[in-house]
Amino acid sequence: NYSPSSRNHRVSGYEIFGDEQPRIYTTEYLQSSLEMDALIKAAYRQIFHEQQMLDSNRQTCLESQLKTGQITVRDFIRGLAISDAFRRLNYESNNNYRFVQICVQRLLGREVYNEREKLAWSIVLASKGLHRFIDDLVDSEEYMSNFGYNTVPYQRRRILQGRSLGELPFARMARYGEEYRDKLPLPTTKKQVEPFNLQTFLRSSDRDVVLLLLASTLALIVLFSLLTTFGYFPKFGGY
DSSP: OOOOOOOGGGSOOOOOOOTTSOOOOBGGGOOSHHHHHHHHHHHHHHHHOGGGOOGGGOOHHHHHHHHTTSSOHHHHHHHHHTSHHHIIIIITTSOHHHHHHHHIIIIISSOOSOHHHHHHHHHHHHHHOHHHHHHHHHTSHHHHHHTTTTBOOOOTTOOOTTOSSOOOOGGGSOSSOHHHHTTSOOOOOOOOOOOOOHHHHHHSTTHHHHHHHHHHHHHHHHHHHHHHHTTSSOOTTOO
16 A cells, blocks of 8 residues: 655646647547557657667557557557567566556656555566556556546646746656666777886786797798798899
């Protein structure tokens, strides 16, 4: 159990709609196939965000079912959230608490109320599994009262009265945290060019290699001189 805190999205808004307001995509007023394509793109942007919108992550079967009316927008959102691509890019690269925060943002269109809500949903995720966790979010009363069957979720009440700027979009949040980032291999950087130091060179591991190359070059010069002296090679300038 957790207690909802007083958040801006829990209060009815009376602001004037403008460029900062999110565009609402719904199948109730679709007029053409182009509007359906725009709705599908908005659903991908909401669930995967722009950094994960790749052709390899498309769910063409779900898109076809949505276009032919076999499933609703809510079922399409559910299918994207339980897809292998979403699981690989978000679930496997985060701990349960951060993954819960990502799903609440993208499916319910709001930030988590507090740490207790993270804990509550993480218990559901750990005990019921990923699919049942997504089902509980999509089938919740909060989702149905705000988005229903036909509307793509969006960030609710991002604009705050009395402030020139609203809350940051959820897309600004990185898809994985520091614990996963620290496991990734570090990028290779170019070795800085340092001034030559004789003492450092004599102690370096490359000293033997350089000396071997110098000795090999000197041996080749001596060998070439001996072969020239005994007449195996012509002298320089001769025929």
